[in-house]
Amino acid sequence: MAKNWKTIAVGLNLDIPESDLEKAQTSLDSLDKAFQPLVRILPHDTEPAVMFQCQPEENQ
């Protein structure tokens, strides 16, 4: 189901004017349409590529 970007903007209390939201909608809809099918086939145990690393000196 397509996301309602205007509702998201209102919910997050973002100060994005209505006319600018209209512009964002088309681009985000097409991005989301391409992105969500990729997410659906991700193996469950795949970790993100960005990792936090705890360095030894932090414990000293």
Place this chain on the structure above:
Amino acid sequence: MTIQEAAAALRARKVSSVELTSEALDRTARLDQKLKAFITVMDESARSRAQRADAELSRGIDRGPLHGIPVAVKDVFSTKGVRTTCGSKLFANHVPDHNAAVVERLESAGAVLIGKTNMHELAYGITSTNPHFGAVRNPWDLDRIPGGSSGGSGAAVAADLVFMAMGSDTGGSIRIPASFCGTVGLKPTFGRVSRFGVLPLDFSLDHMGPLTHTVRDAAVTLNALAGFDPRDETCSRQAVEDYLPAKTISIRDVRIGLPENFYFDQADPAVTQAVRRMGETAQSLGARLLLVRVPDIAALNTVGRVILLCEASALMERYLAQRDNFGADVLALLDQGRLLPATDYVNAQRLRRVMKQEFQDLWKQVDCLFVPTTPTSAPRIGQATLKFGDKEEDARLASTRLVRGINVLGLPALSMPCGWDDLGLPLGLQIIGSPFQEALILRVGAALEDATDFGQRLPTGIA
């Protein structure tokens, strides 16, 4: 003249750094009214630095091939005491108290910094039509964009204002201007060149690299820049090599992959022909040309867009109440990034890991890939769409389509001139390598450069 030729002339006392620098500054003063390639020209400090470079050389102090060579850096690189705007109204009066690592290394190598180049606002776009500092023009045709976001660097090198200009590349921002301006552009592996002191667009996609006249000049510059820097947590400890290709090069048995999917599906026929011809040239030099299927690049681009939208908006969030300080196109992207949920960002980073693995399998088959850098030559300023047959595509998305995904994987990629279209505009070949294989892609690029003359034609759009 190339960096290597200028370096030889300096050591033979045929020319001085003061003369080279004066020529660069004079030419910039003469042509930059049209080109808008610079935001800040550092006339006084450049002349004084050139004098110092000459004095050192005469005392036998030789800092290497960049010693005394006039260069420029994109206005994202912090310069101590010299304003660093990032092409943005927000930072119009920002004067850093330190130098970026890249600037430090260029100075240690003796380069003479003549100025800070113009760019797409906040490095977030590919036109370099900057609403605050003027639209950068392409030296091949002043009515066309130079590409971006490092458009000023591309224009400055193409117009022969400097020997080298540094760029940054988050989704093609070194390679696109290199392609549109007919220069060489090198995006090294993520972590090869320190990001310290660069105003960031995106923490995990930003790469720093040079735009130059020749492949060997890019290699000379990388030799000065590469190496670990503890101030950049993503900087690699991988050993640095000598990246400069030998005078006589062999690329015998190098396995070059020519993708049979994605890269040539929607491209100007002139681009397709030019890239394939470069493949044939490499083959005639002894390389092995292999048809390969590449992983899903469209998916990789989608993942890259989600990561970029989220990270850039997170970075700029604190400024977004000042909407009048942003250009319309950049503000639109920043708005989009604020609307994407955190789950999308995390999932994009998970997909990134999967795609990295898929590409690792590809590197078992080939040593590098030959693909176009951009699917067309430079579009006109203000041109919103590009046409491929009966299909129309957003000009920004089309121009980043063949370069963006490579940033997601952090792979090294070199763009070099490979021909011209019917309008006489330059076209770019992109050579993509596996992680930290800069020496290999530079060697292949230099071999092609030696065998062709595509890098030797000068722009006709300026006097």
